[in-house]
Structure formats: structure tokens, C-alpha cells
Amino acid sequence: MVASTLGNNGAKARVEDEIFGRGRDLRGSGFRTLLLSCLGVSLLVLVVLMVQVVSDGWSVLSTRPIDFLTGVLRSQPGDDALGISQGLVGSFWIAVFVTFLAFPVGIAAAVYLEEYAKQNRVTTIIDTAVRNLAGVPSVVYGLLGLFLLVKGSKYTNWLFVHPFNWFWKLFKDEAAFQGQSTLIAGGMTLAILVLPIVIITAAEAIRAVPSSLRQGAYGVGATKWDVIRTQVLPYAAPGILTGTLLSLSRAIGEAAPLILVGAITGRLAPRESVLSGIGSFTEQFADKFTAMPIVIVGWIRQPGETFQPAAGAAIVVLLILVIAMNSVAVALRNYFEKKRG
């Protein structure tokens, strides 16, 4: 049979007519364009925001960057030492509070909920409650901080104030912490704020541990504690770490609860550096405080040529801090996931 006969050509033409694409998937390409434009709008908003903020703060960032980092708060335009040093120190200590209060408590709660608690109605209710708490507006946590930690009462003080006084007496003779608008109140408020987020992310990371690992460990005679220590926590570590670091950047960026707790927006005595010894930081803990978002809110509310550029510059610094923390989170997760194999 010769391929180039007329009959065969006719058959070929018919098949070509049937199977050659017509490029007619209009709905598909329309959908794709819609998705792309949504992505574009999101990115555009972000770019506009960044450009706006950087150009606002450029006059400060370009002329006196170091001076701005070491300068202090004040309420009147005038001399040149305006800066964010107190905000940086305050945000640093808030991060420390969140790290040492919210992370251990949250991770421990998640381990208990996932590994030990019986699955019944009570745990379902607790689970739902924790999820709802993570969605509660941060102002509400500010109110909680205001009434529990700042105002206090003879009942709540036993839980939230007295423990700090005992801790205090290790360093100082007199009990210094009496509630009020101190760094302790602010740090604890934000620690409580991120606690549900830490619990949820840690619980999800623990739930993602393959059951084959648990079974394998139980199958060679591991106890529950062995399984949690040698299988569950190492496997869940990258996920827990990412979740907790992301919640830390959330805490660093919160302004509303700190306003209610009474962070300072106006004049504040210069804070000593984080590195200047235990004595200085115990004093700072029981003193008035401010933090980066509070500094920004305060300056934006001020009129005049001095404060607006400073607010822009402070936003840039805060953004860099948060982006750096999130990058560290991603890098650590990748490192541990690679190590996990």
C-alpha cells in the first residue's frame, strides 16, 4: 500500500481536521487572565505601599540613619535627636516575653491536646475555642491586658502580678512591679494574644507527623514519652518553628493592644541598651514603655514636617525587622526539613 494515494490523503485531511487544536479554550484563558490580574493587583498594592513609605521616610533614612536608630521620642518639633531607640528596645523585650511565655506554654498545650487528651466533646470545645480566640480582634486582648495586668484586682494579681514580684526580689530588695502600664503588662498582653496562634500552628505541625513513625516506634517498645520526644517533636519542629516565628512577627507589629495597656507615645526617658546588664533591664520591665508600632502611630498623629518623614522611616525599619524574622523562619524551616530528610 502506497501512502500517497488520493484515498489516504483524504482520510488524513479528515483526521487533521478533527484533531488539530483550534485554540478555542476561551473560558480557560479568561479564567487564567482573571487570576493573573488578581495577583497583579495584590502585588501592585504592596509595591505602591512600599514606594510610598520609603519616599516618605527617605529624607530621614538618607540623611541620618544611625542618628535615627539611636534617637529618642519627643512631642515637639525642634532639635534633631528624634529617633526610635526606645521603640526598638521595647519591641525587643516584647519579643523576649512572647518567646519565653507564649512559646513554651503554647507548644506544651498543643502537645497535650494532640497527644494526651482523649478525643471527646470537651477537647472539641477546647479546640474550637482556641481557634476562635485566634480570630478575636487584638483590641479585645488590649482590654484583657488593661483589666488583668494594668488595673488588676486582688484575685487576678495572684496570678499575673505577684509571680513577677517574687521574680523581682531575686534582683532587687523591694518589690517593684505593681501592675500599671509597664513593659511586663505590654509583653504579657502580647504573649496572651499570640498564644492561640502558637497552639494552633503547633497542633497542626504535630498532627502532620505520619502515623507510620509513631507505630514504628511503639512497635519496638517505645513509651508514649519516647515517641513524643524522639519522633513527634523532631518531626514537627520545622512546622512549630515557622508558626511560632510568624506569630512573633505578628506580636511585633501589633499597636492596638499596647495603646490600651498604656504604651507611651510622647516623652519617655531614654532606655538603656539591651546589653547594659541585668539591673537596667529589671528596672525597665517595671517602667513605662513604648514599642515600634506605638512610635509610628504617635508620630503619624503629629502634624508637621518633622514627624511624618520619621513615621515613614520607622515603618521601613519595622518592615525590615519583620521581613528579616520571617526570612529566618523560612530558612530555619528549610534547614530542619532538609535535616529531617
Added chain:
Amino acid sequence: MVEANPPIDEIAKGVRMSIDSSDMAPAAALDTPEQISADDLVFDVSDLSVYYGDFRAVRDVNMLIKRKEITALIGPSGCGKSTVLRSFNRMNDLIPTARVEGDLLYRGVDLYDPRVDPVEVRRRIGMVFQKPNPFPKSIYDNVAYGPRVAGKKKGLDDVVESSLKKAALWDEVKDRLQESAIGMSGGQQQRLSIARAIASDPEVLLMDEPCSALDPIATARIEELMAELKDEYTILIVTHNMQQAARVSDRTAFFSVQVDEANDRRTGLLVEYTNTEKLFSNPDDERTENYITGRFG
């Protein structure tokens, strides 16, 4: 405290297997309870049922399991053979609603006695799972895992070496013990799982479809390995593969499923338990015959 082994005549009460001795050549007969000496009787299962909540998943399990033999559990999907296997080292404890009824004696001790520590049970009765499940650790740490959680700190190198040798894996991995076990082939991972189980120095190995995720060559290696391990360990294996059961095992238990018309629930039950050779050549029960000749299941 561990109870003393019950006397043999006590074990012998009641005939537990459906053997019609007239059908069998005497040499092929399964040892009757009287014939297994106390030293050789590892498991004595009578009227065992396993429940998930109110649902009876499997019933009528009566088996005597002899030391240093391979016992295969076969049957169609959903017949409860894995459930039964997992009750032998109390892995079913991990499922909150699971419970057993009846007697499951290991060396004369009821495994479900409240005084029994399931962790200690699993050290003596190790388990290999269907899907190879190496821990995301080094090969060395995988094998040393069992001894380490048992508190052993010294002599781990020797345990790791001898376990890997027994699992026929030593020559392939001796130069890369510190590398991650995740990079091994499926067959190697499954032999690693066997080495990991052996390292805890168990008496019994439970294998839950250990070859179902492996290719024929890796399967053949595991089967060879089982024949070697039989010199030292009592092995129970669940398998979908009837040829595998016929090749490797000394005795075979055939499980089947009974569907309850009223509520459409499927309960597994032990139909026949006898010498492998007899079960595959001349089974007593019609259901067994139908299954091994491919007429059902």
C-alpha cells in the same frame, strides 16, 4: 509478677482447631495441644474476639503458635487478619475504642491482664509494618532505636552490626551507617525495619504484609530472610499473597468474612488453622477451598 505457665493438660482443655484427623497423613498433622511441649508453646489463643466500640471486627480465633515456626494469616480484605496480628503485641491499644475478649496467652501469661505493660510486650514481640517506615534518622540510629528507648547505652555498635547482619543488610550499608535511612530503596528499608525489630531482642516477630509494597526481587529477599530468621524467632505473617503463605509458612490460618444481613456489618472469623501443606492441598472447610482455588475473595 509473671504467672507460672499453666500445666499442659489445662492448656489442652477443649479442642481448638477444626482438624479432622482422619483426613490427614499422621506426619502432616498439626501438633495437638498435648503434642506441643510447654517450652514450645508461644501463644495460646482461645475464643478471641476483637471489638471496635460495639462492633465485633473479628471472632472465633483459636490458635496455638509454636516456637520457631512461621505462621501465616491469610484471607480476603476486611477479614480481620491484621487486627488479630496487632492484638498479639497490643498495638491495637493505640486505637482508643479497640478491645479484646477471650484469652490471648503469651507463654502462659494473659497479655490483656491489667498488670501487663504493653511497652514490655512490644519489646518481646516486635513488629514490621506493611509500608517500610524508617525513622528520618541515620541507618545506625534506626537500628539502635529500640535498645536506646529500653535504656541501653553501651554495646550499641555490636547490636547494630549483628541486627543488620541478621537482616541481611550489613554488607550493603556497613560503609554508610551514618547516612539517612530515607535514601534507601524500599526493599532495603523493609529489611532495615526488620533489623530495627530484631535489635530489641524479641522472641516473636509480627509482620503485617511486609512485602506488599515491594517488587518481586525485594520480596524474594525478604522471604529468604524469613526462612533464616525462623532459626531464632517465632514469626507471624499477614499476607495477601497465597503463594507467599504457601512458600514461607509452616502453618496457615485462613480468615473469612461473614456479612450480617441486618446491618451490613462485616465480621471476620477464623475458618481453618492447620499445617500449610494440608490447608493448601486438602482443606477441611469448603470456604477455605473456595478461597485458595480462587472462587471467592
